[in-house]
Amino acid sequence: MNIRNYCYNGEKKFHLRDFDTNDTAEFSTREEAEALLAANQERMAQLQDRLYAENKEAVLIVIQAMDAAGKDGAIKHVISGMNPQGVTVQNFKQPSSEELDHDYLWRAMRALPERGNIGIFNRSYYEDVLVVKVHETLQTSMMLPDRCKTDKLFKQRYQQIRHFEKYLYQNGIRVIKIFLHLSKDEQKRRFLERIDNPEKNWKFSQSDIEERTYWDDYQQAYEDAIRETSTKNAPWYIVPADKKWFARLLISQIIVNTLEDIDPQYPELPADKKALLRQCREQLLSEDANCNPNNKET
Numbered sequence: 001m002n003i004r005n006y007c008y009n010g011e012k013k014f015h016l017r018d019f020d021t022n023d024t025a026e027f028s029t030r031e032e033a034e035a036l037l038a039a040n041q042e043r044m045a046q047l048q049d050r051l052y053a054e055n056k057e058a059v060l061i062v063i064q065a066m067d068a069a070g071k072d073g074a075i076k077h078v079i080s081g082m083n084p085q086g087v088t089v090q091n092f093k094q095p096s097s098e099e100l101d102h103d104y105l106w107r108a109m110r111a112l113p114e115r116g117n118i119g120i121f122n123r124s125y126y127e128d129v130l131v132v133k134v135h136e137t138l139q140t141s142m143m144l145p146d147r148c149k150t151d152k153l154f155k156q157r158y159q160q161i162r163h164f165e166k167y168l169y170q171n172g173i174r175v176i177k178i179f180l181h182l183s184k185d186e187q188k189r190r191f192l193e194r195i196d197n198p199e200k201n202w203k204f205s206q207s208d209i210e211e212r213t214y215w216d217d218y219q220q221a222y223e224d225a226i227r228e229t230s231t232k233n234a235p236w237y238i239v240p241a242d243k244k245w246f247a248r249l250l251i252s253q254i255i256v257n258t259l260e261d262i263d264p265q266y267p268e269l270p271a272d273k274k275a276l277l278r279q280c281r282e283q284l285l286s287e288d289a290n291c292n293p294n295n296k297e298t
């Protein structure tokens with residue numbers, strides 16, 4: 001599977017319609033994909049251990065999608081197998097009054113992963129060029145002073161985001177941006193399942209249906225945001241999401257490739273610390289020889 005087929009780094013023209021939501025690459029069954037997903041999860045765990053030990057780079061995974069595209073399930077699969085000490089998940093809901101009292105990147109800044117960690121943003125600062133663009137009357141942009149509320153607002157935000165992500169990259173944080181690309185039909189099917197299956201009722205909200213009526217506006221907003229904010233070092237991945245098993249596999253592959261590119265190494269001790277370790281080793285062994293009757297030579 002070549003992840004480059006799903007990557008947009010700003011080099012050519014970009015249209016969402018060129019990406020098939022039902023694509024599954026060379027995989028035709030869930031079983032084939034699951035074997036590779038399991039292998040990727042194991043590899044991710046090994047690389048994450050090194051990332052944590054090296055304590056230099058951090059990884060930020062931004063996940064954006066329409067409702068019911070499978071963000072939560074994807075996140076669950078990505079982190080299963082990782083050491084929870086080195087992973088954080090941050091959800092970006094409607095901003096609180098405290099958050100509204102700050103610039104839109106403030107809450108994202110506060111949630112950035114520390115060195116050695118992997119941070120997952122379930123939605124992100126991109127909401128401020130997505131939902132806020134689709135519903136321009138939202139409080140988030142209404143709080144701004146009049147001089148900032150111009151028709152350049154979103155153009156400026158794309159630029160601010162490009163600069164922000166460049167800043168992160170240059171300061172040791174790799175940014176992976178994932179758009180779960182779902183079809184309108186598949187969203188309908190999943191909503192109906194959430195309504196019909198009592199165990200899934202809790203996942204459904206009436207506002208989901210309301211937002212669905214803005215489907216085309218959202219697709220346009222996503223297309224614009226992806227086109228404007230994809231760069232070589234912070235590309236977007238357009239992940240086909242109609243088949244959840246494929247989306248999960250592809251995301252795992254993207255993360256494995258990124259971690260392999262970072263190539264984290266366990267830190268090697270300086271010579272004096274190694275000498276100290278040898279000394280401690282000898283001390284421990286001589287303790288055994290002196291105190292443990294089972295160790296007595298015959």
Ligand code: ATP
Nearest residue numbers: 067068092093094095122123127128131132138140
């Ligand atoms: P689920 O899949 O469980 O529905 P979700 O991510 O959609 O998960 P919700 O609590 O349903 O979670 O929705 C969060 C809502 O908050 C989304 O509709 C999102 O667009 C909205 N939101 C996030 N950030 C902002 C923002 N900056 N301004 C306005 N709305 C925002």
Ligand code: MG
Nearest residue numbers: 067068205208
């Ligand atoms: Mg929702």
